[in-house]
Amino acid sequence: xxxxxxxxxxxxxxxxxxxxxxxxxxxxxxxxxxxxxxxxxxxxxxxxxxxxxxxxxxxxxxxxxxxxxxxxxxxxxxxxxxxxxxxxxxxxxxxxxxxxxxxxxxxxxxxxxxxxxxxxxxxxxxxxxxxxxxxxxxxxxxxxxxxxxxxxxxxxxxxxxxxxxxxxxxxxxxxxxxxxxxxxxxx
Amino acid sequence: xxxxxxxxxxxxxxxxxxxxxxxxxxxxxxxxxxxxxxxxxxxxxxxxxxxxxxxxxxxxxxxxxxxxxxxxxxxxxxxxxxxxxxxxxxxxxxxxxxxxxxxxxxxxxxxxxxxxxxxxxxxxxxxxxxxxxxxxxxxxxxxxxxxxxxxxxxxxxxxxxxxxxxxxxxxxxxxxxxxxxxxxxxx
Numbered sequence: 001x002x003x004x005x006x007x008x009x010x011x012x013x014x015x016x017x018x019x020x021x022x023x024x025x026x027x028x029x030x031x032x033x034x035x036x037x038x039x040x041x042x043x044x045x046x047x048x049x050x051x052x053x054x055x056x057x058x059x060x061x062x063x064x065x066x067x068x069x070x071x072x073x074x075x076x077x078x079x080x081x082x083x084x085x086x087x088x089x090x091x092x093x094x095x096x097x098x099x100x101x102x103x104x105x106x107x108x109x110x111x112x113x114x115x116x117x118x119x120x121x122x123x124x125x126x127x128x129x130x131x132x133x134x135x136x137x138x139x140x141x142x143x144x145x146x147x148x149x150x151x152x153x154x155x156x157x158x159x160x161x162x163x164x165x166x167x168x169x170x171x172x173x174x175x176x177x178x179x180x181x182x183x184x185x186x187x
Numbered sequence: 188x189x190x191x192x193x194x195x196x197x198x199x200x201x202x203x204x205x206x207x208x209x210x211x212x213x214x215x216x217x218x219x220x221x222x223x224x225x226x227x228x229x230x231x232x233x234x235x236x237x238x239x240x241x242x243x244x245x246x247x248x249x250x251x252x253x254x255x256x257x258x259x260x261x262x263x264x265x266x267x268x269x270x271x272x273x274x275x276x277x278x279x280x281x282x283x284x285x286x287x288x289x290x291x292x293x294x295x296x297x298x299x300x301x302x303x304x305x306x307x308x309x310x311x312x313x314x315x316x317x318x319x320x321x322x323x324x325x326x327x328x329x330x331x332x333x334x335x336x337x338x339x340x341x342x343x344x345x346x347x348x349x350x351x352x353x354x355x356x357x358x359x360x361x362x363x364x365x366x367x368x369x370x371x372x373x374x
Binding site: 012013015016017019021022039040042043044045046051053054055079082086087089090106116130132133134138139141155157159160161162163164165166167169170171172173174175176177178179180181182185186 | 197200202207208209211225227228229230231232233235238242250258263266268273274276277298317319323324328342344346347348349350352353354355356357358359360361362363364365366367368369372373374
């Protein structure tokens with residue numbers, strides 16, 4: 001597995017990578033505990049501030065770490081990380097060091113204490129923006145405060161979960177429709 | 188464009204089609220007004236009740252219709268509806284009858300008054316479940332109360348928006364990992 005050469009990316013443009021709906025790996029840290037979880041339930045909520053919403057079930061150790069720290073990193077794996085995505089999704093947070101067991105590289109963030117995953121092509125450092133729906137729906141609203149993307153990964157093959165252990169893989173086909181868009185819609 | 192032969196589908200399983208992150212067409216109705224809008228900002232929130240969250244900006248006519256009626260239908264287009272997805276995303280709700288202009292077929296729902304789109308392979312009738320985040324984030328939490336899917340469309344090629352007028356198309360590749368899942372995770 002490659003470690004990507006990520007560079008600074010505009011936080012208001014993270015929808016390019018998240019709106020298509022890939023499975024992500026969420027990293028979190030609180031005191032001496034670090035966790036990684038697999039997540040498919042997320043949505044963009046706003047461009048600027050760069051807001052996204054994530055449903056993180058309370059049975060996950062990550063839920064508690066994120067509640068306590070108010071921070072996490074959303075990392076996007078390519079298809080080459082399918083084994084890690086499945087293994088992490090089927091493990092529990094306090095069993096092992098998931099970085100070691102899954103041969104993943106923890107990299108320091110610029111803003112938050114939770115680590116980035118070196119083997120993911122994109123990592124978005126997040127701070128909790130609004131926790132009003134956490135109690136009722138486990139729904140966290142985050143602000144992306146720093147984004148890192150490998151600029152060579154324009155449209156990587158990402159994993160998209162359909163349930164029952166089955167993932168779809170994003171295809172290479174692009175439909176460029178920008179000429180049919182009103183200028184003000186081209187954001 | 189084909190009209191799909193949709194049949195009843197378990198509401199607690201709609202994640203199969205929504206979690207991969209496709210662009211959807213949202214239909215709504217209030218009094219004598221009907222609207223369709225293109226939406227990419229949605230996420231599953233719970234299996235049962237079958238909850239999903241959608242960010243529907245207040246500048247859309249649909250926002251008002253859904254607020255007033257407390258209902259909508261989430262329809263999933265295949266790649267063959269790219270022209271409709273783009274045209275609807277670039278039009279305004281009170282200009283025209285979007286069904287007529289876009290050559291789409293309105294079908295009656297079983298539970299809600301908003302119409303289904305015949306040319307979409309899946310249509311999920313929704314009722315507003317919680318509007319607590321509508322004022323601050325335009326975020327609607329819906330319950331899927333009735334789901335319709337064409338059973339022949341197991342894994343259709345869906346559209347996934349990346350911004351700037353560019354769509355990606357879901358590929359045909361499947362990664363079946365169910366043998367690596369813990370039984371309790373195979374939902």
